[in-house]
Amino acid sequence: MKVAVLGAGGMGGTVIDHLEHTEGVEEIIAQDIREERVKELREKVGVKAYVELEPILKDDSIPLVFITSSNDAHKPLTLAALEAGKAVMCEKPMAVTLADARAMVEAAESREAFLQIGFELRYSKLYTKVKDWVDQGLLGQVVNTHCYYICSEFHHKGSWRNKQATGGSMFGEKLSHYVDLPRWWIGSEVADVSSVCAPNVIPYYEVHDNYHTTYRFQNGAVSHLTFMMAPGATFKGDPLQDVIDQQRGDGHALRYLVVGTQGCAETDVFYRTIKRWEFGDSPECLTSTWVENLTWDKSEDHVYFHNTLDQTRDIVRRVREGLPPATPASDAYETMRLCFAAEESADHGERINLAEVY
Numbered sequence: 001m002k003v004a005v006l007g008a009g010g011m012g013g014t015v016i017d018h019l020e021h022t023e024g025v026e027e028i029i030a031q032d033i034r035e036e037r038v039k040e041l042r043e044k045v046g047v048k049a050y051v052e053l054e055p056i057l058k059d060d061s062i063p064l065v066f067i068t069s070s071n072d073a074h075k076p077l078t079l080a081a082l083e084a085g086k087a088v089m090c091e092k093p094m095a096v097t098l099a100d101a102r103a104m105v106e107a108a109e110s111r112e113a114f115l116q117i118g119f120e121l122r123y124s125k126l127y128t129k130v131k132d133w134v135d136q137g138l139l140g141q142v143v144n145t146h147c148y149y150i151c152s153e154f155h156h157k158g159s160w161r162n163k164q165a166t167g168g169s170m171f172g173e174k175l176s177h178y179v180d181l182p183r184w185w186i187g188s189e190v191a192d193v194s195s196v197c198a199p200n201v202i203p204y205y206e207v208h209d210n211y212h213t214t215y216r217f218q219n220g221a222v223s224h225l226t227f228m229m230a231p232g233a234t235f236k237g238d239p240l241q242d243v244i245d246q247q248r249g250d251g252h253a254l255r256y257l258v259v260g261t262q263g264c265a266e267t268d269v270f271y272r273t274i275k276r277w278e279f280g281d282s283p284e285c286l287t288s289t290w291v292e293n294l295t296w297d298k299s300e301d302h303v304y305f306h307n308t309l310d311q312t313r314d315i316v317r318r319v320r321e322g323l324p325p326a327t328p329a330s331d332a333y334e335t336m337r338l339c340f341a342a343e344e345s346a347d348h349g350e351r352i353n354l355a356e357v358y
């Protein structure tokens with residue numbers, strides 16, 4: 001099968017590499033609006049590449065496109081590809097406005113076309129382990145989740161990510177994954193969201209650089225997200241220096257605590273751990289017993305964290321076999337609704353009732 005990658009910058013390069021190692025992919029064609037990148041794709045990456053979109057849209061022998069452009073181009077590229085009869089995988093966040101995301105879902109649904117959004121943490125061994133524990137009933141009903149995510153400013157001045165028109169918000173760009181996961185684990189829809197932001201630390205950002213956001217689910221569960229772009233939480237001399245080196249000094253910290261009525265789980269990406277506790281009864285108190293402690297080798301980081309390789313392979317397989325997306329675009333849209341509601345709450349200082357968000 002021929003596969004095209006539209007907007008082939010950093011993430012596009014990763015997807016091209018994955019496609020080169022995916023069964024059933026016979027040819028990769030790339031497209032990017034930057035001429036120097038197209039030259040690089042041809043000469044260094046070694047794929048057929050175009051500045052124009054038309055040759056790909058007109059080529060009926062290309063059934064599948066991956067859209068890995070900056071966020072502002074997700075909607076026009078998705079609509080054009082669907083219109084041309086292609087199956088589409090589009091990176092998260094779906095779009096820079098909720099109305100655009102809605103238009104993408106409607107375009108796919110009206111054609112009964114394949115559209116999957118890049119929430120690849122649902123392929124991560126780390127987070128699917130939590131999902132397995134939830135599904136097996138080992139945590140009971142999940143009632144609280146807390147995500148603690150700290151990173152340094154690794155986007156840099158002038159990046160499209162820092163501007164509202166091209167990136168949307170930092171909530172969609174960075175945090176949509178971490179709204180999608182609690183939805184997946186808790187298995188209920190959100191009733192309302194409240195979000196506050198402190199003044200920015202990064203003066204040249206046009207968007208918020210921090211959030212403290214709380215979601216209340218219809219089943220009573222509460223999910224909290226703390227995000228700050230700040231000096232790194234890790235430092236030289238850390239015993240996990242190899243992990244830090246891998247992150248090129250970004251200084252990430254990324255932990256989840258998932259608390260259920262019968263047990264809880266904790267994930268820590270940069271310490272490569274996933275732990276589970278079981279709750280029990282004793283004459284004195286509720287007991288908590290540490291029953292599982294999983295770690296993984298650094299060579300498996302990609303499988304445990306951003307597993308874009310297995311996502312790419314799964315999407316190719318699904319399209320080849322005529323199967324629907326692993327998660328429908330309408331489900332990704334629900335996650336996007338939560339992102340836009342959190343942003344609106346932060347901007348207006350009000351709790352947002354999700355029933356009132358389009």
Ligand SMILES: NC(=O)c1ccc[n+]([C@@H]2O[C@H](COP(=O)([O-])OP(=O)(O)OC[C@H]3O[C@@H](n4cnc5c(N)ncnc54)[C@H](O)[C@@H]3O)[C@@H](O)[C@H]2O)c1
Nearest residue numbers: 007008009010011012032033034068069070071073091092
């Ligand atoms: N799922 C993840 O964890 C993850 C990780 C990184 C990036 N992403 C997403 O991938 C996308 C790309 O991010 P990146 O880091 O590769 O950015 P990037 O800036 O490296 O690449 C984006 C590319 O899109 C091109 N582009 C912009 N408008 C275009 C258009 N209209 N047509 C064709 N090409 C166009 C740019 O020239 C650039 O080469 C973003 O949506 C980002 O959120 C997702």
